[in-house]
Amino acid sequence: MDLKALANANPDHWSKATAIRALTLDAVAAANSGHSGMPMGMADVATVLFEKHLKFDASAPNWPDRDRFILSAGHGSMLLYSLLYLVGDAQFPIEEIKNFRQMGARTAGHPENFLADAIETTTGPLGQGIANSVGFAMAEEMQRAQYGRKVVDHYTYVIAGDGCLMEGVSQEAITLAGRHKLGKLIVLWDNNNITIDGTVELSDRTDQVARFKSAGWQVIEIDGHNPDEIDAALTQAKKGSKPTMIACKTHIALGHAAQDTSKGHGALTDPEQLTAAKAAYGWTTGPFEIPADVKAAWEAIGKRGAAEHAEWQIRMEAISNAKRTQFERAYALDAPRKLSATIKAFKKQMSESAPKLATRASSEKVLEVINPIMPETVGGSADLTGSNNTKTGDLGVFDVDNRKGRYVYWGIREHGMSAAMNGMALHGGMRPYGGTFMCFTDYARPAMRLAALMQVPTVFVMTHDSIGLGEDGPTHQPVEHLAISRATPNTYVFRPADTIETAEAWEVALTSKTTPSVLSLTRQGLPTVRTEHKNKNLTAQGAYVLAEAEGKRQVILIATGSEVEVALKAREALQADGIGTRVVSMPCMELFAEQDEAYRRKVLPAGSAVRIGIEAAVRQGWDQWLLGERGRAGKADFVGMDRFGASAPAEELFEKFGITAENVVAKAKALL
């Protein structure tokens, strides 16, 4: 590249973009780690985007109607951090840049949304950002329809690399965006032809332009170092009804000795090469120093949106009180006042009528009373609507001609659905939930983990949660998936035993502000076990005594979900033999672990009573409750699965694998 020609063609632009490149080089050198090449390659694109198109106000990074900027290629985090420092975001003083990748800094190796207001999402695991962005753009469409374009009218911009586009989830994302004509979604592809292993051709020869067009996108191809082309492309992208992909031909690590090589992807720390690159840029200030005029020009960009922001506030005050209150409540993730009373009334009715229902059907019943009073919920399913029971009558279907619809037919895209739901939650103002079979937690995993890490309360409705699904067989029968979700920090895993616990689980899930929830729901019918109404949300305590021992307590049966019925039957048989047996229902291990020790000991007292855990899943995760947190004298056993399931009718499978009251009784007696 002829850097001088670039610089001379547009000196103002060049100095702004060079500031990003210089800060990136300095920060990576100081950290002695990081990724230099992407920020250096995409500095021109980002500069034009921030200078001329992105609607934002650096002094109010949380302004709800800002344009969203998603760095899907999260390893290029110094691009984002440089921009935030340059525009004057108060959370990003120069010290943050100097502390890149150091303990406690906001400038983590990859962008982490919970560390700073201006970081919209957490990226690094490739493809997540572009998949989140579908949810961002859907949320904007929904809220624009709901509140009007005077208060909701913004774009979602994404920078994605070759890695993002090679990940399968990107296909799920772009076909969703194309299907729903998300015209305000604009993806800037850093087309630098380099991956870690070498040139892109080494592993991929996809015609990305044709691919995006096949998904219903507008595609524009430009020189990613030409500010006029970038500007014109962004202007064109904002027009029309299709999502737009701008293929930006760039040079990774522009101007550095490692330009256009895979070495350029990583940490460029060689001092001589660094000096040479800066010299080639015509950059003369010291490390972390930005010339005053350049910094001033960037800060002016940071203030560009302030007036627009102020006008928005005036418009916001002009909408109806009811709408504004709802808007603000939804953005604050506050539940509506009515929620608690609604759930209580529902529980009372259900404990009286005591229906026999699969908990997936219980869940639908709960949603039928919740969705009408929580307009911020968005439901959906990965092509299993009738099986996941996620759709209620009032939601309407989100579509090109019905942006008010609150139900999304996600198609056979568990991963894309989950990542897009995270995007909706991150956008603000929405509470997304979506369903698939629990076994396909596997497909959704990368996004489920990120929901937990990002602290967003996405709700994953996982039905058909055991061998109880029957004939579909081991490919569809989860055995390890409860353990998988429980192993993940900051995740509530609910396995309710009946309609009452299901309602209580939903109440916790929909009032959580920083923790995602997994609802593990049955295919098969279950009796109501909570026939005595209690206003208190017992599921919120994680575990509780469902049936007390009569006589001396010799056995404690701990069970979840469909196996609570098994425990109650086993208790009956044991009590008939004079063996005092307590049944503990444990719908949420994480919430039980959060209770104080006194409560935990009340439910699971120390002492010599035999404990048996019952769950149609692997034992992993149970020993803390069976054996005691620090060892105890009482004996314990577990009734569950230690292998994959099989294809057969459900009742036969429970027999075959010994998940029966008879087996529980036998094991209890063997231990006594």
Next chain:
Amino acid sequence: MDLKALANANPDHWSKATAIRALTLDAVAAANSGHSGMPMGMADVATVLFEKHLKFDASAPNWPDRDRFILSAGHGSMLLYSLLYLVGDAQFPIEEIKNFRQMGARTAGHPENFLADAIETTTGPLGQGIANSVGFAMAEEMQRAQYGRKVVDHYTYVIAGDGCLMEGVSQEAITLAGRHKLGKLIVLWDNNNITIDGTVELSDRTDQVARFKSAGWQVIEIDGHNPDEIDAALTQAKKGSKPTMIACKTHIALGHAAQDTSKGHGALTDPEQLTAAKAAYGWTTGPFEIPADVKAAWEAIGKRGAAEHAEWQIRMEAISNAKRTQFERAYALDAPRKLSATIKAFKKQMSESAPKLATRASSEKVLEVINPIMPETVGGSADLTGSNNTKTGDLGVFDVDNRKGRYVYWGIREHGMSAAMNGMALHGGMRPYGGTFMCFTDYARPAMRLAALMQVPTVFVMTHDSIGLGEDGPTHQPVEHLAISRATPNTYVFRPADTIETAEAWEVALTSKTTPSVLSLTRQGLPTVRTEHKNKNLTAQGAYVLAEAEGKRQVILIATGSEVEVALKAREALQADGIGTRVVSMPCMELFAEQDEAYRRKVLPAGSAVRIGIEAAVRQGWDQWLLGERGRAGKADFVGMDRFGASAPAEELFEKFGITAENVVAKAKALL
């Protein structure tokens, strides 16, 4: 559809295809569950494929040079089972069809490869089959290059539905196939425009023809009910150097009242509608009855390949003894005789030189001695070759002009890589291993689970296995991923402590015939802890005493991988204070659990010694070793992670999260 016109146009074809439809209707009705619509829609395509193109011999379903037939749309399993019964596969008598989806039957809800020889792979989780098929086709290319086209020369045929194509993994698969010009891979797309939730348009409007072309495929569009078009398309597909997608326009549940509806996807059991459909087909025999002439015609198809098979055997005997022996050894998954001695010699050398190495680098050293003596290994990485240390000098790179290459640059496709590796293993004759960062186990999960369920010994090389990766931060730091893999049945999870244990882990992984392995390897350097050479593979025992207590044994420290060093340091400090401390290295919990009780008790004796587990990951899965399988008196604690990590230099992170010898010592003393 005018069924009469179809029948009259080609009565022989029609009766053969109708046999599939009738068996499907009968089997689903008997099971009262299953998926009728797909087999009924794709019966014509499958009939022409089996009758005129597929190279197979029903009496020898394992013949290595058969064409592979992959039912990616696995819910349509009755298509496969009908075909296998009709062609006379001895494992599929009519009783199997009558027992569809019943306990113990080979005719499980979804095809399970381990239940019958002719079932090439396990499908149902959508997209897996098409992704497996990339590995099948690569394996064929590699072996054809290695052994010659006289003994290896076959096609891989796939039937995929809309669901397969919506799953992201299909994009990873088709771009890999296009990149590598896998010209012998032929995908038949069941283009019926129906998903469970409704028409495909409800969730997707992708132009699949353009999409496949963008990935470098040949695409042919046909009427999927016209046998001449099907035949012509298959003939054309076999020509040329590109993989081919044949878009077969079909009617789901052809001829049934539910034709062309989502209801047609599921179980069509209504007796009157069933009768009506058979009448419309002109089918007059009773349930499960195939007219003798039709059955005879199908059985003739089943014998069509016998002569070709016999000729192949003659050609096979003509290749060199060395090649044939190697071919047969690789297909039997037998290790070469030299392997054991090679590993022993390597271990001896390493315990003497005692290098300080990251275990990912240890792994490379091991591969450097293994790959030259095991020509069946195929290495690769999802674009992290230099970081995963998976490439050794002798492998060569698999490419269009180097089919002998044994290293695959998989690109940023963890899921596609893993599913394709499973396909290679299922194909036979290959031992695939592939790497990514351990955190991206999440992306590979669906295929990793299937490796375990399918009983194939794929090796997943997962490096950067803890906060020890440092600055890349929590998006890249696994904390729950050891627990996730350990929760999965039939999976060996190895976390070796040094180069010796790494070699031992590889030896187990590469001699396993039915269990996949996960190697959890460090980014950071570790000392050699096994400085005393032992011929015996101690890792194969799962856990062993690495350092014995001096004096009375008061403490047992159990550690894995990088934390074995921490345990040894803590032991030193404790012993200095006169506290007898044993260190147990536990590189594989699953193998330890498989040992007899006497050995387990020898390593972890009952009694009151304090036990502390040390692993830079969540505690889940540890309590069985800390608390004892059925409760014990001794106290226990755990040093590890109970939250996501952070972005900072690794040493600081170990300090911050207390994974240090000092903390272990403090916890041990607190318990004593």
